[in-house]
Amino acid sequence: MRKLIIVTILFSLVVGLGTASLAAEEVNLYTNRHYDTDEEILENFTEETGIEVNVLKGDSDQLIERMAREGENSAADLLITADAGRLHRARERGILQVVKTETLKQNVPENLKDEDNYWFGLTMRARVIVYADDRVDPAELGGYENLTADQWQGKIVVRSSENIYNQSLLASLISIHGEDWARDWAAGVVDNMARKPQGNDRAQATAVAAGEADLAIMNTYYLGKMINSDNPAEVEVAENVSIHFPDGENGTHINVSGAGVARYAPNKENAVKLLEYLSSESAQEFFAAANYEYPVNPEVEASEMLQSWGNFEAQDINLTELGVHNEKAVRIFNIVGWQ
Amino acid sequence: MKFLKNLKKGSPGWFLAAAVIIILLLVPTLNIIINLTEEAGDNWEHVKEYLLLNYFHNSLILVLAAGAITAILGASLAWIIAAYDFPGRDFLSWGLILPLAVPPYIGAYVYQGIFNFTGPLQTFLRNQLGISVSQKFFNLMNLRGAIFIYTIFLFPYVFLMTKAFLAKQSASLLESARLLGKSDSKIFLKIILPLARGAVVAGSSLVMMEVLNDYGVVKYFGISTFTTAIFKSWFGMGDLATSVRLAVMAMLVIFVVLFLEKLLRGGRKYSYSTSNIRPISRRKLKGKSKVLAQIFSYGVFLLGFLLPVLQLSYWSILSRGGELVEILSFALKSFLTGGGAAVMILVGAVIVATTARMSSNLISNLLARITILGYSIPGAVIAVGVLIFSLQLDSLWQSLQGFVGLELNFILTNTLAVLFFAYAVRFMGIAFNSVNSGYDKIGESYFEAARTLGKGVTVSFLKVDLPLLKPALMSGFLLVFIEIMKELPLTMILRPFNFDTLATKAFEYASDEMIYRAADLSLVLIIFLAAAVYLITHQKRRKN
Numbered sequence: 110m111r112k113l114i115i116v117t118i119l120f121s122l123v124v125g126l127g128t129a130s131l132a133a134e135e136v137n138l139y140t141n142r143h144y145d146t147d148e149e150i151l152e153n154f155t156e157e158t159g160i161e162v163n164v165l166k167g168d169s170d171q172l173i174e175r176m177a178r179e180g181e182n183s184a185a186d187l188l189i190t191a192d193a194g195r196l197h198r199a200r201e202r203g204i205l206q207v208v209k210t211e212t213l214k215q216n217v218p219e220n221l222k223d224e225d226n227y228w229f230g231l232t233m234r235a236r237v238i239v240y241a242d243d244r245v246d247p248a249e250l251g252g253y254e255n256l257t258a259d260q261w262q263g264k265i266v267v268r269s270s271e272n273i274y275n276q277s278l279l280a281s282l283i284s285i286h287g288e289d290w291a292r293d294w295a296a297g298v299v300d301n302m303a304r305k306p307q308g309n310d311r312a313q314a315t316a317v318a319a320g321e322a323d324l325a326i327m328n329t330y331y332l333g334k335m336i337n338s339d340n341p342a343e344v345e346v347a348e349n350v351s352i353h354f355p356d357g358e359n360g361t362h363i364n365v366s367g368a369g370v371a372r373y374a375p376n377k378e379n380a381v382k383l384l385e386y387l388s389s390e391s392a393q394e395f396f397a398a399a400n401y402e403y404p405v406n407p408e409v410e411a412s413e414m415l416q417s418w419g420n421f422e423a424q425d426i427n428l429t430e431l432g433v434h435n436e437k438a439v440r441i442f443n444i445v446g447w448q
Numbered sequence: 449m450k451f452l453k454n455l456k457k458g459s460p461g462w463f464l465a466a467a468v469i470i471i472l473l474l475v476p477t478l479n480i481i482i483n484l485t486e487e488a489g490d491n492w493e494h495v496k497e498y499l500l501l502n503y504f505h506n507s508l509i510l511v512l513a514a515g516a517i518t519a520i521l522g523a524s525l526a527w528i529i530a531a532y533d534f535p536g537r538d539f540l541s542w543g544l545i546l547p548l549a550v551p552p553y554i555g556a557y558v559y560q561g562i563f564n565f566t567g568p569l570q571t572f573l574r575n576q577l578g579i580s581v582s583q584k585f586f587n588l589m590n591l592r593g594a595i596f597i598y599t600i601f602l603f604p605y606v607f608l609m610t611k612a613f614l615a616k617q618s619a620s621l622l623e624s625a626r627l628l629g630k631s632d633s634k635i636f637l638k639i640i641l642p643l644a645r646g647a648v649v650a651g652s653s654l655v656m657m658e659v660l661n662d663y664g665v666v667k668y669f670g671i672s673t674f675t676t677a678i679f680k681s682w683f684g685m686g687d688l689a690t691s692v693r694l695a696v697m698a699m700l701v702i703f704v705v706l707f708l709e710k711l712l713r714g715g716r717k718y719s720y721s722t723s724n725i726r727p728i729s730r731r732k733l734k735g736k737s738k739v740l741a742q743i744f745s746y747g748v749f750l751l752g753f754l755l756p757v758l759q760l761s762y763w764s765i766l767s768r769g770g771e772l773v774e775i776l777s778f779a780l781k782s783f784l785t786g787g788g789a790a791v792m793i794l795v796g797a798v799i800v801a802t803t804a805r806m807s808s809n810l811i812s813n814l815l816a817r818i819t820i821l822g823y824s825i826p827g828a829v830i831a832v833g834v835l836i837f838s839l840q841l842d843s844l845w846q847s848l849q850g851f852v853g854l855e856l857n858f859i860l861t862n863t864l865a866v867l868f869f870a871y872a873v874r875f876m877g878i879a880f881n882s883v884n885s886g887y888d889k890i891g892e893s894y895f896e897a898a899r900t901l902g903k904g905v906t907v908s909f910l911k912v913d914l915p916l917l918k919p920a921l922m923s924g925f926l927l928v929f930i931e932i933m934k935e936l937p938l939t940m941i942l943r944p945f946n947f948d949t950l951a952t953k954a955f956e957y958a959s960d961e962m963i964y965r966a967a968d969l970s971l972v973l974i975i976f977l978a979a980a981v982y983l984i985t986h987q988k989r990r991k992n
Contacts, residue, residue, distance in 0.1 A: 137945060143956040163945035166956065170683030171828070171941050178835050182842055184862050184945070202686065269670040271680055307589040307670040312564070319565035321583045339766040339964040342566035436685065443498040448672060 135161040136379035140189040141169040146399040154386050160379045169195050176204040181373050186380035191366035194277045196228040197432020205369035208381055216388035216406045221365055224429045230365030231387050232402035236278050238353045239325045241317050252357020257297025264323040266316045269306040270442035280434035281362045284426050296445040306448050318346035333401025354421035363423045459905040466803035469796050470818055473873050476833030477821055483692045491687040507673045509591055514598040514659045519652040522606025527636050530614040533730040534738045540745050542985035547752030548604040549977030551934040553664025554970045555601045557958050558756045563588050589669040598659050600752045606651030613647035619728040649709055660698055661826045674698035675826050695829050763967035779972050782949040786932040789871040790925050797879035805887055820877030827937035834870040862944050870938045875931050879924045886920020926984040930977050
């Protein structure tokens, strides 16, 4: 027992010190993504460039807080996180730096990156209306504004406002229609809810299939996950609902998961290389497909499943707006009682 | 007399070591609390106006209900196990601790998975029996559901403590009451409960702290509590001042609850001591009462352990199993981290507890309070407090280097050492309590005898106390080990690069809504922890 304990302590120390020592060429990645395919993509990057990738996974908000606290001493080179609102928050906290390269300009469309090049979208998702096939005529759905109609009284399910995807959706509506309109809209949706917000996005689709509600507001990729689920019952749920891309006055709300180079990156050059690699044609396909998302690189086609859902018109705003209006959105949710 | 007092006094070396440990434990918390003095921004006003009442309401209901129900459940199970004999009793006496091996957030995913529309229960009803029932009956994602989850996975704290207490009680009280013709339920209510109250309250206050600080379950169920609010205002709004105010209010909730309990108890103190401790002779149950006791205790075991494990196994099969080698490497890492950190924490706890023993009551009480402080604050808050501390050390180191003219590229913040330290801040209280209860059992006379014979403090400790403390150390080690293996927020925020544990990996998959992938990892984690529980209980039994 005593030997075991001593070995344990020694091993832990070696592991701890080992991670602190520096390898030759490396890049340190803070990320909230944990898909198995990501490891493959990063391995390919290492093979092509000889740069080792060190990964620190964690919750997005906590990674941002950690980087901010670490300040100049931060080992982080590149931050990958979901949601433009959060990326904007990272910029506001002063932990990202401007990166300008031709490659990135070509690979990432103007509206899917920060206005001043602090961060770049890498994969894209849409927040859509999912409806019950047997009870809803998609022709009646229209845009987000229609969700407040009396017709949908007690028919809508959506997750808690604590979730950043809802905050970004409302932020986009504030950006387009103004704060007063957005408050009325949020209040109208709360009036039409079939139940108190609960569970994740999958739970919303399940509630629609179970007949608890007719409409769910959710992200596209969750439906992709359900279609490919290991649980046959979940696949069945996905088969009984369909996606409607809100059109109406103003297109579908899109969002990205993206990356920015850390302000105090010790390996800035390598970080830029990795960022460029992730936006490149060869990586984009897999990087987006890992989470059933749309690639941002216009040269790369979305997966077949995503194409089968049809095309859509996206909201005509720069995603930076999602971050700018985030705080207002959070407050509106609290005021109208969207839990 | 003076000579004896001197004997009790520790050596300055021990006192110094304990003081250093205590200061180290306090720094991260102070780093956070100091923000209370900072002016709160508009966020605080906004939170107060629209949200505070709701947080208060939800947290209070969860904490009180979980605290009360676990107290009843844990105490009555402990009584059944301690006072009666029936088939399966020996197994259940440790089997009922096993729910502790299931982290509540995994339990929440599992139960939601069982009961929801796509779960096995409803699928069976729908496809095999053609019955479709209103979703309202299966809705777990509310306060009631959360209370159920906390109760069923946390009651072992009460069960463990009450059972240990009852085992130390002399049988004569119980036997006298029986001879006087009192019914068993009367004995339980009138004699056992008042006597065991301290143990029951100690157990359920642990439960209440866990519930108040839990993030996984309430986040998944969409219930706003103080903890979700702390995360929301800090990590969401970037407003540390508001979140510290919330954290302090959350601690106040616990204090108020504990204070009320004390008030209710009044000045009454029940204690009963005798040198003649015989274990309670268990009465053999027959007939209806045997079946009832079995249904009750096996039922709890089923809900708290067997069912979740079966469901996870089923999911694991559905996902056709992960890569075993990979999982075992995670398991090994978790094991090494947990083991290494637990040893370190225990060494610290022994130093502090030994010093406390050699000090006045006032100081030893104070030490006990300080060590438990870390356990009563949400993990994420401690994590950032530790992070700030480690960064302070790093910048100190750098300026020192600049002063001496050295250039050593060493940054503490990205090492495992920081994570270990954070574990110590959080779990020192648990280790300290174990060591302390070990010392309570030993008493002081052996130590004093050794001192009278002219041995120093350190030699007396090593030769006399340490061997006697062994069982307490083992159980302290394993309790801390289990906690660390389940731990999430500290590990998530402070871990070094390329570092995963079973718990973090399982949580990542689960929060990505890939519960089937999380199943293998959760199963391995639960098996590890169950083995640890088996070890605790069985080494104790050998000793007694």
